[in-house]
Amino acid sequence: MLNAFSLMSSSPAFSRRRRASLTAACLIAAASFVPAVALAQKPVDAKGSPSDFVQTVADNVLEVIKRDEAVKSGDLTRINAIVNEYVLPYVNLEKTTRLAAGRYWRQATPKQQQELVQAFKGTLIRTYSGAFTRVTPQSSLSLLPFHGDAKAKDVVVRSSLSQGNGPSVGIDYRLENTSQGWKIYDLNVEGIWLIQNYRNQFAQQISQNGVDGLIAALNQNNR
Amino acid sequence: MNLFRSVPSIPRVARFSALMGATALVAGCATVNNPNPDDPWESYNRSMFAFNDTVDQAFLKPIASGYDALTPQPVQSCIHNIFGNIGDVWSGLNSFLQGRGHDFVNTLGRVLFNTTMGLGGCIDVASMNGAHKIPNDFGVTLGVWGMESGPYVVLPFLGSSSVRDTTGTVGALAAGISPVTPVFEIDNIPLRNSIVGLYIVDTRASLLDADKLVNEVALDRYSFIRDAYIQRRKAQVDSRRQGTELPDYSDDDLPDYTDPEAPDSNASTPSAPAAAPAQ
Helix, strand or coil: CCHHHHHHCCCCCHHHHHHHHHHHHHHHHHHHHHHHHHHCCCCCCCCCCCCHHHHHHHHHHHHHHHHHHHHHHHHHHHHHHHHHHHHHHHHHHHHHHHHHHHHHHHCCCHHHHHHHHHHHHHHHHHHHHHHHHCCCCCCCEEECCCCCCCCCCEEEEEEEEEEECCCCCEEEEEEEECCCCEEEEEEEECCCEEEHHHHHHHHHHHHHHHHHHHHHHHHHHHH | CCCHHHCCCCHHHHHHHHHHHHHHHCCCCCCCCCCCCCCHHHHHHHHHHHHHHHHHHHHHHHHHHHHHHCCCCHHHHHHHHHHHHHHHHHEEEEEEECCHHHHHHHHHHHHHHHHHHHCCCCCHHHCCCCCCCCCCCCHHHHHCCCCCCCCCECCCEEEEEEEEHHHHHHHHHHCCCCCCCCHHHCCCCCHHHHHHHHHHHHHHHHHHHHHHHHHHHHHCHHHHHHHCCCHHHHHHHHHCCCCCCCCCHHHCCCCCCCCCCHHHHHCCCCCCCCCCCCC
């Protein structure tokens, strides 16, 4: 506010000079900013321990979101791009969708299965885009001690997301060890498992309107 | 004394809800397409859900949205924090009843710190210093004491509950102890009613974001809210039943999804329990 006033009241010449120096400062900042972004991203080791895997993926995503103004304003295209680049490679979305569909999965043709996965992906992105916009510079994910067997095929990694400006949120990740390393396939926010929460709704839709009805319902929300 | 003063208000509330409940029942019960073992009263529940929704859309939500739009954010959070601070007293008491001394002391510390340094609870200085809220209530206490949750039930005006949680709410109200009890001790009726009104509006306003999310992502709002409620309450009780801060994850803590269609890479142990054994 004060800054704006002083800018407005200053003489045109001064403000021109000031704008030039501002531009220069911006350029320098931008130049030093680019490598910093690249450096902040840690390589993800999907074959290491499940805890390190989750921590690295989460840190990378938070790092990207914190620097992205478009995400903070809720730009779904940008959020989609970030999810595609930083989240999806580490997620087995097909398994998530398959488990949510339960016994109805086999009723679907391969084409329907593909469409269902895509439609559900849209729903999930909308679900978490709100959380993305609320990320603050203080947001950080800290893991709780790992109690499972890190060599098991199916593990749960528990964590707590602190936001700085509100209560911390408990998030658990359920992972599966595949031939390509760890893949996240289910998520628990404050005691609520994602897949579990969609099973009844999927069953309801499919039994009433078939698989295509479910796909249409998901896509209708997506529009 | 406490008891005598709060008693007259209960029959009135009960009569009113009974009347409204009857209204919803007369309106006809919804048909149930997919019976759920956790929700044997789904037909009634759906009617009550629709009724609550109507009331909400007609009165509560517009008022809460207006309040949210017109009231400056610092004022809103101050009001929210003051109610939260009073609620913390109740949460702390429940932690005590559950034998969770650590949570009890932490919550007590929060209340003392926020009431003094936080200017009567207006600023949540405890959270800023890392002492986060530990929500708790009498429904969870009953669960920790071994009471089963019973079927899911939608209460008039109050929404999602279970038989156990309703017992918790009604029991606490009847005993004259609840987060809103101090308000009912106020003798000045207009002031008291204003505070109760503000409490309701504040509660509803804090749910606006969640409500918007559910509208955007749920295929069926009723099922979505029901399943989330059941899961969350179970998780709250389970995490406290273990007796330790960090629950051991055994198989039955995790939802078991049978996955007959798993691709070949996973087919070696198709029916093996999904979760990792603890330790």
